[in-house]
Amino acid sequence: MSPKRSTAAADIGEAAARKTAVALARRVGFYAVTCLISVFFALPLLWLVTAPFDASPAYAIEFPEPTLRNFETILSNPYALPSLLNSLILAVGTALFVVTGAALAAYALSRVRIPGRDALLYVLLLLSSVVTGTAAMVPLFLMVSEVGGAIHPVLGVDSHFSVTLVMTGGLLPAAIFMLKDFVDSIPPSYEESARVFGASPFRVLKDVVVPLITPGLATIAVWSIVNVWGNFLVPFILLRDADKQPAAVLIRTLYTEAGQPNLALLATFSLLYSLPVVAMYLFVSKKYGFRFHGGIKS
Amino acid sequence: MPVPSRRDDAPATAVTGHADPGEAAFSAGAPRAVDSVGLGRARALLFVAPALLLIGVFLLFPALWTLYIGATNFERTGPNHVNPQVTWFDNYVDVLTDPSFYNSLWLTLLFVLFSAVIGQNGLGFWLAWSTRRLHRRVRRVVESLVLLAWILPSSVVAFLWIAMLDQRGGTLDALLGNPGTAWLVEYPMVAIIVFNTWRGTAFSMMLYSAALSSVPPSQLETARLAGATGGQTLRDVVFPHIRGHVLTNTLLITLWTFNDFGPFLITGGGPGDDTEIAAVYLYNTAIRDGDLGYSGAISLLILVANVVLALAYLRMLRRRDSS
Numbered sequence: 001m002s003p004k005r006s007t008a009a010a011d012i013g014e015a016a017a018r019k020t021a022v023a024l025a026r027r028v029g030f031y032a033v034t035c036l037i038s039v040f041f042a043l044p045l046l047w048l049v050t051a052p053f054d055a056s057p058a059y060a061i062e063f064p065e066p067t068l069r070n071f072e073t074i075l076s077n078p079y080a081l082p083s084l085l086n087s088l089i090l091a092v093g094t095a096l097f098v099v100t101g102a103a104l105a106a107y108a109l110s111r112v113r114i115p116g117r118d119a120l121l122y123v124l125l126l127l128s129s130v131v132t133g134t135a136a137m138v139p140l141f142l143m144v145s146e147v148g149g150a151i152h153p154v155l156g157v158d159s160h161f162s163v164t165l166v167m168t169g170g171l172l173p174a175a176i177f178m179l180k181d182f183v184d185s186i187p188p189s190y191e192e193s194a195r196v197f198g199a200s201p202f203r204v205l206k207d208v209v210v211p212l213i214t215p216g217l218a219t220i221a222v223w224s225i226v227n228v229w230g231n232f233l234v235p236f237i238l239l240r241d242a243d244k245q246p247a248a249v250l251i252r253t254l255y256t257e258a259g260q261p262n263l264a265l266l267a268t269f270s271l272l273y274s275l276p277v278v279a280m281y282l283f284v285s286k287k288y289g290f291r292f293h294g295g296i297k298s
Numbered sequence: 299m300p301v302p303s304r305r306d307d308a309p310a311t312a313v314t315g316h317a318d319p320g321e322a323a324f325s326a327g328a329p330r331a332v333d334s335v336g337l338g339r340a341r342a343l344l345f346v347a348p349a350l351l352l353i354g355v356f357l358l359f360p361a362l363w364t365l366y367i368g369a370t371n372f373e374r375t376g377p378n379h380v381n382p383q384v385t386w387f388d389n390y391v392d393v394l395t396d397p398s399f400y401n402s403l404w405l406t407l408l409f410v411l412f413s414a415v416i417g418q419n420g421l422g423f424w425l426a427w428s429t430r431r432l433h434r435r436v437r438r439v440v441e442s443l444v445l446l447a448w449i450l451p452s453s454v455v456a457f458l459w460i461a462m463l464d465q466r467g468g469t470l471d472a473l474l475g476n477p478g479t480a481w482l483v484e485y486p487m488v489a490i491i492v493f494n495t496w497r498g499t500a501f502s503m504m505l506y507s508a509a510l511s512s513v514p515p516s517q518l519e520t521a522r523l524a525g526a527t528g529g530q531t532l533r534d535v536v537f538p539h540i541r542g543h544v545l546t547n548t549l550l551i552t553l554w555t556f557n558d559f560g561p562f563l564i565t566g567g568g569p570g571d572d573t574e575i576a577a578v579y580l581y582n583t584a585i586r587d588g589d590l591g592y593s594g595a596i597s598l599l600i601l602v603a604n605v606v607l608a609l610a611y612l613r614m615l616r617r618r619d620s621s
Contacts, residue, residue: 030428034440037425041443041496043469044458045450051461059464060472101349108345112333124353138367138584138593139360169356172349191335204335230451233559237585251453252563255460263461270454281449 048274051267058263070268079242079250080269087229087246087273089160090167095224097168098175099217105172106179107209111188121180124173140166141237158241166238167228175220182216222284226277247273361601367594374588382591389595399596401571402579406556409491409575414555415548417495422502422547426510427532441503448500456563459493482565486573490561497560502547509543510536542615549611553604576600 043061051057052071054064074080109117144166149156156162190212194204232248239245242253251270255261337345368389372382393399425444429437447455462469465480481489513536521531537544559577561567567578574582580600584593 030431034428034432037421038440038443041440041447041499044455044462044496045443045446047458047461047469048454059461059466059468061469097352101352104345105349108337108342111335112337112339112342114339114342114346136357136360136364136597137580138590138597139363140356141585142367142590143360143363165352166356169352172353173357176349195336201336201341209335226449230449230453232452232563248451248453251451251457255457266457270457274450274454277449277451278446281445 048267048271051263052271054264054267056264057267070264071272074265074268074272077265077269079245079253080272082243083245083247083250084273086160086244087248090163090235090246091225091228093160093164094167094171094228095221097164098171098224099221101168101172102175102179102220103213103217105176106183107205107213109176110180110183111191121177124176137233137237140234144238157238158244160239160244163235163238166234167231170234171224171227175224178223179213179216179220182219183213186212222280226280229277364594364597364601367591368598370591370594372591372594374590378591385591389592390599392592393595393599398571398574398579402574402576405487405572405574406576408487409494409558409561410552410555413491413494414498414551417491418498418502418551418555419544419548421495421499422504423506425499425503426506427536430510444500444503447496448498452560453563455497456560459489459496459564463489483569486565486569490565490573490575493564494555494558494560498551498555502551505543505547506540509540513539545611545614549607552607556604556607557600 046061050061050064053066053068054062055067055069056065108114109121114120144155144162145157147155148159148162153159154161155165190208191204194208195201199207230248232252235246236249236252239249242250245253247269251266251273254266254269333342369384369386370382371378371385371388373379425440429440432440450458460468460482463471463481465471465478465483467476468481470481471477471479517535518531521535526534557577558575559581561573561575562578562581565573567574567582571579576596580593580596583589583596
């Protein structure tokens with residue numbers, strides 16, 4: 001081996017070593033950053049897990065003095081359980097309306113060429129992202145309090161029904177989109193063959209179409225429930241009666257109106273209120289994989 | 299508000315070279331309307347009617363009413379409530395000369411730029427891109443944490459952040475050795491920007507994860523064999539494929555963040571008007587002050603801003619397609 005070549009080889013070896021070192025450093029850096037980001041996301045959540053089981057929780061996360069007394073206290077609070085029930089009523093009611101309305105509309109829009117269909121879809125697309133809760137807040141409040149209340153108390157403020165309708169209106173455009181997409185992906189051949197065998201339109205809808213689009217309907221239902229469950233603004237504005245307020249509003253009340261917030265109560269209630277959503281997430285991610293077809297929540 | 303999943307695939311079809319994004323959004327992949335059930339137009343319209351009615355009453359009508367209220371001196375109580383006068387453009391003149399409107403606008407722009415366009419977009423992409431290298435289980439844990447921040451009810455996460463940032467021994471304070479910093483008073487904007495980044499990154503992460511799976515692995519492999527660095531691969535191989543997704547994602551999170559009411563639950567717009575972003579400003583004028591005509595005018599200005607943003611995005615998509 002000539003001396004020249006050996007230095008070249010040494011150079012290459014050195015360069016390779018440097019390269020490995022750099023790669024190693026990058027790798028370590030990458031894991032460090034990943035850890036930091038995970039901590040950033042986990043840190044606020046940790047409190048929700050520790051504080052409810054702590055006899056005397058503070059703001060800071062600390063290892064709890066284990067107790068279940070907080071759960072006893074919250075269960076005896078006259079507003080806690082009813083507010084969860086209110087949340088449930090609003091969520092399920094809205095989901096029913098949204099699923100029914102979206103299913104009918106999405107199916108018809110997907111299968112029948114109605115004049116102006118594309119324009120309609122365009123407007124809906126804009127509406128669903130542009131007209132949002134806050135911008136339409138004032139007229140919505142007025143409409144419910146002045147017009148709805150004048151027609152019938154059920155349509156006025158302090159009514160679960162009017163809150164349900166308002167939220168249904170807000171969720172429907174997006175729901176129709178998601179569902180129309182879903183129906184589009186189902187080949188019409190199933191319906192065709194059922195028709196060939198002489199089934200009536202109604203029977204085809206009931207026995208062929210509904211079973212086919214059930215996964216899509218389930219997605220929409222879960223998506224609506226999660227949305228309504230967490231919605232604060234609409235019930236906050238439209239429900240003044242403490243007996244009718246859902247959990248989202250009650251938490252705020254627990255925090256602001258007691259003077260010094262009772263942390264144990266708040267934390268425990270927050271956990272109870274969050275559990276259904278977490279359970280739903282686990283269910284959906286296990287059953288369908290929490291991926292981007294039928295995204296959930298806003 | 300809602301997350302229509304279809305936004306996700308509209309640009310995907312655009313990326314593969316379809317001409318018009320509108321057309322791509324509405325006809326790509328969809329079979330031509332085949333009315334095999336024999337529904338017929340009349341019954342189809344009947345099917346669409348309930349949904350349209352609800353949307354009309356609870357979305358379209360309020361939007362139109364905003365237009366009207368904004369042109370009156372309507373108030374929640376008092377003589378102007380009973381007998382509102384049409385004042386035409388007075389409210390708009392007042393709003394446009396009101397410094398608190400510009401304060402709110404400026405704060406909203408800061409909020410959107412740093413928490414959505416930079417924060418959620420950047421962090422979401424970083425997570426989607428780099429967690430691919432992690433072990434499947436580890437990746438699931440990281441993703442679940444990010445998703446939890448997104449799916450928990452807003453009242454709960456708001457309180458979690460109050461606990462985190464509290465002056466009297468919040469977690470952050472405790473971690474830093476109790477300097478007693480009142481984060482929400484001294485750095486309120488930074489606080490809600492960090493909060494919103496934390497809250498919303500999951501959406502971008504999921505959208506970019508889906509987008510990245512549309513990049514052909516063979517091209518990534520080629521880039522790797524050619525010795526491209528990570529940055530070069532991103533710029534020359536990955537980005538051209540996901541440009542549409544980047545635009546869509548940026549638009550959606552921009553609109554949502556623009557109208558986001560979440561920070562109200564943490565700072566209530568304060569201290570003073572230091573975090574009075576658009577949605578909070580609107581809430582304060584309408585519900586707290588009861589000045590409905592004035593807030594109607596603000597609503598309309600916000601709507602216009604949103605439509606302008608949406609149109610700008612559609613234009614960008616279209617221009618990219620024709621080039």
